[in-house]
Amino acid sequence: MLHVLTLLVSGLVVAAPPVMDEDTTVLLMVADGLRPDYVTPDLMPNLCREAEGGVLCTAHHAAIPTLTRVNSATLSTGCYPAHHGIVDNTLYFKEI
Secondary structure, three states, rough: OOOOOOOOEEEEEEOOOOOOOOOOOOEEEOOOOOOOHHHOOOOOHHHHHHOOOOOOOOOOOOOOOHHHHHHHHHHHHHHOOHHOOOOOOOOOOOHH
């Protein structure tokens, strides 16, 4: 059974049901810069259909700094940037 988990940096969240079987697969998508007012049945019927079967988060606040990689990691892990270590949209390798 496949459940779709869609997280949009803009604040729209479509989540899988809270109780899942052991064999459940979850797909995570992050759309950079997609404004919630663009997610309408006319413009994005498929995404709207997915949202109807999930959870709509209307009061999302971005992690600081408000960058795509930082917020994607924060949303997908539930950890703040200080814990997951992604603090910018660039990659840093201490060894290089």
